[in-house]
Amino acid sequence: MAxxxxxxxxxxxxxxxGEDLGRxxxxxxxxxxxxxxINLGVFAALEHAGLSHVSAAxxxxxxxxxxxxxxxxLWTFRARPGAARRQAPRFLxxxxxxxxxxxxxxxxxVLLSVPDLVAQATGVVAAVPVTFLGSRVWSFPDDASSRVxxxxxxxxxxxxxxLRLVRIVEATSxxxxxxxxxxxxxxxxxxxxxxxxxAGWPRDSWYPPFVERPFALLEAWDGRWYRMVAxxxxxxxxxxxxxxxxxxxxxxxxxxxxxxxxxxxTGGLLLAxxxxxxxxxxxxxxxxxxxxEADARRTVTYAALFPxxxxxxxxxxxxxxxxVLALAGxxxxxxxxxxxxxFAALAALARPECVFLALPFAALxxxxxxxxxxxxxxxxxxxxxxxxxxxxxxxxxxxxxxxDPLAFSHAQQAWGRFGSADGVVRAFHELIHASALDRExxxxxxxxxxxxxxxxxxxxxxxxxxxxxxAGALIVLLPLWSGSFTSDARFGLLAxxxxxxxxxxxxxxxxxxxxRVVSACLLVVxxxxxxxHWP
Amino acid sequence: xxxxxxxxxxxxAIAGVLCGAAAALLELGLPAATASDRIGADALRVLxxxxxxxxxxxxxxxxxxxxxRRVGRRRIVSLSxxxxxxxxxxxxxxxxxxxRLTAGVDAPDLVAAEADLSGNHGLYVSELVGALGSGALTVxxxxxxxxxxxxxxxxxxxxxxxxxxxxxxxxxxxxRYASSSLTGSARLRAATDRTAxx
Numbered sequence: 001m002a003x004x005x006x007x008x009x010x011x012x013x014x015x016x017x018g019e020d021l022g023r024x025x026x027x028x029x030x031x032x033x034x035x036x037x038i039n040l041g042v043f044a045a046l047e048h049a050g051l052s053h054v055s056a057a058x059x060x061x062x063x064x065x066x067x068x069x070x071x072x073x074l075w076t077f078r079a080r081p082g083a084a085r086r087q088a089p090r091f092l093x094x095x096x097x098x099x100x101x102x103x104x105x106x107x108x109x110v111l112l113s114v115p116d117l118v119a120q121a122t123g124v125v126a127a128v129p130v131t132f133l134g135s136r137v138w139s140f141p142d143d144a145s146s147r148v149x150x151x152x153x154x155x156x157x158x159x160x161x162x163l164r165l166v167r168i169v170e171a172t173s174x175x176x177x178x179x180x181x182x183x184x185x186x187x188x189x190x191x192x193x194x195x196x197x198x199a200g201w202p203r204d205s206w207y208p209p210f211v212e213r214p215f216a217l218l219e220a221w222d223g224r225w226y227r228m229v230a231x232x233x234x235x236x237x238x239x240x241x242x243x244x245x246x247x248x249x250x251x252x253x254x255x256x257x258x259x260x261x262x263x264x265x266t267g268g269l270l271l272a273x274x275x276x277x278x279x280x281x282x283x284x285x286x287x288x289x290x291x292x293e294a295d296a297r298r299t300v301t302y303a304a305l306f307p308x309x310x311x312x313x314x315x316x317x318x319x320x321x322x323x324v325l326a327l328a329g330x331x332x333x334x335x336x337x338x339x340x341x342x343f344a345a346l347a348a349l350a351r352p353e354c355v356f357l358a359l360p361f362a363a364l365x366x367x368x369x370x371x372x373x374x375x376x377x378x379x380x381x382x383x384x385x386x387x388x389x390x391x392x393x394x395x396x397x398x399x400x401x402x403x404d405p406l407a408f409s410h411a412q413q414a415w416g417r418f419g420s421a422d423g424v425v426r427a428f429h430e431l432i433h434a435s436a437l438d439r440e441x442x443x444x445x446x447x448x449x450x451x452x453x454x455x456x457x458x459x460x461x462x463x464x465x466x467x468x469x470x471a472g473a474l475i476v477l478l479p480l481w482s483g484s485f486t487s488d489a490r491f492g493l494l495a496x497x498x499x500x501x502x503x504x505x506x507x508x509x510x511x512x513x514x515x516r517v518v519s520a521c522l523l524v525v526x527x528x529x530x531x532x533h534w535p
Numbered sequence: 536x537x538x539x540x541x542x543x544x545x546x547x548a549i550a551g552v553l554c555g556a557a558a559a560l561l562e563l564g565l566p567a568a569t570a571s572d573r574i575g576a577d578a579l580r581v582l583x584x585x586x587x588x589x590x591x592x593x594x595x596x597x598x599x600x601x602x603x604r605r606v607g608r609r610r611i612v613s614l615s616x617x618x619x620x621x622x623x624x625x626x627x628x629x630x631x632x633x634x635r636l637t638a639g640v641d642a643p644d645l646v647a648a649e650a651d652l653s654g655n656h657g658l659y660v661s662e663l664v665g666a667l668g669s670g671a672l673t674v675x676x677x678x679x680x681x682x683x684x685x686x687x688x689x690x691x692x693x694x695x696x697x698x699x700x701x702x703x704x705x706x707x708x709x710x711r712y713a714s715s716s717l718t719g720s721a722r723l724r725a726a727t728d729r730t731a732x733x
Contacts, residue, residue, distance in 0.1 A: 380542075
């Protein structure tokens with residue numbers, strides 16, 4: 001369809017002066033054809049080498065996308081300005097979107113018994129419209145600011161879409177410093193994990209071959225149970241440790257990733273680590289509503305470097321849980337109650353303590369109540385009820401599958417935990433009479449419990465609302481009623497106000513530096529000693 | 536009052552739907568435990584609530600009688616060939632050797648066979664828990680003494696240890712053992728009272 005001259009300057013698909021749309025599509029198609037050939041060649045080679053069709057498709061994508069970027073930048077869209085640093089991430093984002101379309105089509109066709117190579121070819125072709133539009137509008141754009149927004153019409157809709165995309169990219173680039181802290185902190189976890197396995201410390205026989213599972217250390221302890229739930233569902237083994245003690249969101253997510261060909265182990269580790277990245281971004285935005293910008297930035301730094309944060313890289317649900325928890329909180333603060341409710345519901349399926357989100361949500365809803373119209377009041381109440389409702393859903397499911405609606409709680413007894421009025425007394429009794437064998441680990445948990453409480457007090461001074469602090473305190477203290485400090489250091493990771501509390505404590509530059517260095521050192525030490533005791 | 540209450544009531548109704556949706560998500564997203572695992576877990580409950588008194592054992596070409604009793608935390612198995620075993624959890628230790636050793640059979644294999652065929656419920660519990668935990672349990676339908684039964688293979692690889700339980704009551708009725716050098720079977724006896732046996 002030809003674009004009328006009067007709309008041409010509004011059209012994000014319109015080519016800049018001297019460049020013809022049909023011609024650029026021709027070049028794009030030619031580059032695409034070369035990428036197509038490269039893609040199929042690499043795909044066939046990788047499949048021949050023994051990789052699954054999905055893994056081979058991902059490998060082929062990486063090689064072909066690199067080639068396409070180079071040629072599109074140098075030849076197809078060369079008239080368009082833009083530094084490679086800006087264009088490359090956009091191109092990659094568009095290419096990943098195309099890859100998802102490719103993989104979906106490939107997977108469905110393989111399920112329908114279409115030969116792998118034909119399925120891959122169809123998948124690549126199916127992704128072309130997505131990648132062309134994305135490249136044209138976004139990756140290698142014409143200067144958007146030179147265009148005048150139109151009041152109506154389809155082109156105006158496209159224009160607004162483009163502006164929105166540009167804004168998203170700009171917003172994303174605001175978080176690059178968070179990505180850096182995330183990457184640094186994960187290096188501090190992953191490198192020690194690799195090194196101790198290579199060194200075979202403390203015992204070589206505890207590890208599988210390095211080449212097979214280089215991150216075996218991060219799959220230890222509860223990781224086995226979560227994989228078990230993902231593999232075969234819940235099963236109550238009477239009077240013994242059962243997988244019903246482990247909440248289902250993380251295994252569900254592992255299964256979802258497994259559909260794309262990733263093993264449960266790899267998918268679980270990816271989910272945990274990327275979950276942390278998402279959590280840091282959401283935590284930053286949430287903290288900005290509580291404390292100053294400088295404190296919010298330090299909040300993220302300390303959350304990334306937190307000594308017990310090695311758990312965020314393990315096959316544990318904490319990374320994912322922190323992400324959904326922080327996103328739920330952020331959306332609630334912004335008055336987006338439906339989204340907040342959905343994330344709160346997910347959070348309650350990730351870890352039981354996330355149900356305490358209902359507390360700050362209730363306080364927020366109460367504050368917003370007078371200004372809210374009726375429909376949004378309904379959404380606000382729903383947001384408050386979402387986490388308990390989701391937990392009730394888990395009870396229904398467990399009743400159906402195990403005949404015990406509280407199987408997740410009763411299973412804890414096999415680990416020596418049961419709630420009782422004298423639980424805190426028992427916890428302190430255990431602490432005082434801890435055996436020499438593992439008392440230092442118990443002391444670690446107790447020290448972090450005290451640290452969390454101190455941080456919550458500091459968070460109050462920093463300006464974090466009381467209801468959030470109450471939820472944080474419940475997350476830290478309630479496990480003690482089960483009679484032990486064991487793992488409280490890990491449970492407390494989900495108490496969001498702890499991090500702004502630390503940030504407040506580090507307002508002094510020297511304290512800030514010392515805390516960062518100590519946190520980073522402890523993070524390395526705790527990562528290297530994962531096998532000595534469960535977190 | 537109606538204006539204030541209506542959003543709450545509507546939200547409560549939607550929360551009910553959300554509760555159902557969460558249950559449905561788990562139902563669709565998580566696999567259900569296999570029939571083998573469920574039978575194994577049910578059989579485990581029965582084993583934990585009952586005690587074995589011993590067994591009539593056929594080991595190679597020998598016929599023996601095993602008697603099992605509890606002494607403190609240990610379970611003591613006495614066999615009619617004079618051997619005595621002490622069982623703690625899944626660990627078995629020979630306290631006294633048999634009067635005549637079976638030719639061509641190595642001692643650890645013989646100890647394992649005698650223990651697995653002795654009708655010791657505690658030992659079966661330990662082995663079954665291990666099999667359930669590692670996902671190694673396999674169950675097949677079989678018949679024993681004309682009645683339908685399940686054969687629970689506890690443990691992967693060799694030796695093969697099968698516990699045969701009645702299909703309706705899931706009470707253990709027999710055990711089978713097969714290694715590279717030794718095969719045996721046993722008809723299990725329940726304890727005469729709740730305090731005796733193991």
